[in-house]
Amino acid sequence: MSGIVSCSLRYFTATAIRRRSSGLSLQTLFPSGASLTSGLRAPTSSAPPSHGTPSPSPSLLSVMSTSSRNSSFSADHSDITYLTQEQATNIDVELFGDYGFTIDQLMELAGLAVATAIAKAYPPPSKAPPPKVLICSGPGNNGGDGLVAARHLKWFGYDPCIFYPKQTAKPIFAALRRQCEEMEISFMSFLPDANLVDNNFTLAVDALFGFGFKPPVRPEFVEVLQKMCRFKTPIVSVDVPSGWDVETGPHQDSIKPDMVVSLTAPKKGMQNFHGKHYLGGRYIPDSLAAKFNLKLPRYPGTELVVQLG
Numbered sequence: 001m002s003g004i005v006s007c008s009l010r011y012f013t014a015t016a017i018r019r020r021s022s023g024l025s026l027q028t029l030f031p032s033g034a035s036l037t038s039g040l041r042a043p044t045s046s047a048p049p050s051h052g053t054p055s056p057s058p059s060l061l062s063v064m065s066t067s068s069r070n071s072s073f074s075a076d077h078s079d080i081t082y083l084t085q086e087q088a089t090n091i092d093v094e095l096f097g098d099y100g101f102t103i104d105q106l107m108e109l110a111g112l113a114v115a116t117a118i119a120k121a122y123p124p125p126s127k128a129p130p131p132k133v134l135i136c137s138g139p140g141n142n143g144g145d146g147l148v149a150a151r152h153l154k155w156f157g158y159d160p161c162i163f164y165p166k167q168t169a170k171p172i173f174a175a176l177r178r179q180c181e182e183m184e185i186s187f188m189s190f191l192p193d194a195n196l197v198d199n200n201f202t203l204a205v206d207a208l209f210g211f212g213f214k215p216p217v218r219p220e221f222v223e224v225l226q227k228m229c230r231f232k233t234p235i236v237s238v239d240v241p242s243g244w245d246v247e248t249g250p251h252q253d254s255i256k257p258d259m260v261v262s263l264t265a266p267k268k269g270m271q272n273f274h275g276k277h278y279l280g281g282r283y284i285p286d287s288l289a290a291k292f293n294l295k296l297p298r299y300p301g302t303e304l305v306v307q308l309g
């Protein structure tokens with residue numbers, strides 16, 4: 001049996017077992033009495049199937065289309081959910097608890113989504129030196145997303161450089177730093193003044209604080225944010241523009257990013273943001289979205305990000 005068919009069967013069997021454990025029987029899933037193999041034929045070569053190849057049985061099609069039609073994910077972006085800080089935290093707790101994800105997994109997807117959105121919005125020119133990107137990483141997971149994004153940006157044809165003023169002791173952050181160093185991404189020991197940044201960097205990534213930020217900014221980060229406020233180089237903020245109140249948004253002295261890449265779902269403070277806005281974090285299971293009553297945009301095809309504005 002080919003790998004594709006055995007994979008499909010494993011998927012349908014696993015789905016059936018899960019559904020059965022939540023009260024649905026195989027009979028309910030395949031009411032026509034079709035066996036798990038009916039309607040599926042192992043291809044004999046890598047050639048595309050001929051017109052004579054039987055289609056999956058209607059019962060299989062109904063299982064497939066139900067899962068891609070979940071009401072939490074919609075093509076209409078006008079009524080998507082904006083999260084409170086508490087909701088964002090509770091979703092994290094679920095992801096790392098009952099849903100069995102690890103922080104490394106989700107941070108990798110988050111950082112990759114950020115790099116992908118940057119490559120869409122600010123594509124690197126094909127015949128020029130790689131654009132220099134300044135990544136400002138903070139002490140929490142938002143900062144970790146920045147370190148991951150730096151690595152992917154390097155692969156995508158940029159020249160990232162990291163300012164990481166407060167590294168915490170957790171091994172994941174030491175590992176992310178090491179990976180960047182091994183990729184010859186430089187770390188800066190200080191944040192240059194705005195004019196130096198403007199003259200030397202095409203883009204700045206703000207990965208200082210995300211939904212874990214509690215105002216006001218503590219003294220150790222005041223100068224950093226003041227400098228960032230003066231950047232003319234466009235800023236791309238990860239999840240939440242740093243220093244903004246997660247729920248009420250900017251105040252008079254806040255940074256003004258050109259673009260924000262929200263993760264999971266935008267936070268309430270983003271409701272009046274009019275810059276470029278992408279959503280990433282394509283890892284929310286349907287059941288979790290339903291549990292939190294989330295309205296999320298549907299990601300097209302294999303995309304890791306979807307543009308909201």
Ligand SMILES: NC(=O)C1=CN([C@@H]2O[C@H](COP(=O)(O)OP(=O)(O)OC[C@H]3O[C@@H](n4cnc5c(N)ncnc54)[C@H](O)[C@@H]3O)[C@@H](O)[C@H]2O)[C@H](O)CC1
Pocket residue numbers: 091092095106107110138139140141142143144145208209210211212213214215216217218221238239240263264281
């Ligand atoms: N579920 C997801 O979508 C995922 C999101 N990710 C990213 O993780 C951050 C949230 O991470 P967390 O570690 O909880 O918080 P932050 O990084 O936002 O900040 C915590 C960090 O900041 C310090 N801090 C808090 N307030 C202040 C302040 N007023 N002044 C100075 N410092 C402050 C605090 O002490 C901590 O050290 C989310 O936004 C996403 O970007 C995951 O990567 C993947 C899953």
Ligand SMILES: [K+]
Pocket residue numbers: 142206207208209210237238239240241242
């Ligand atoms: K941020």
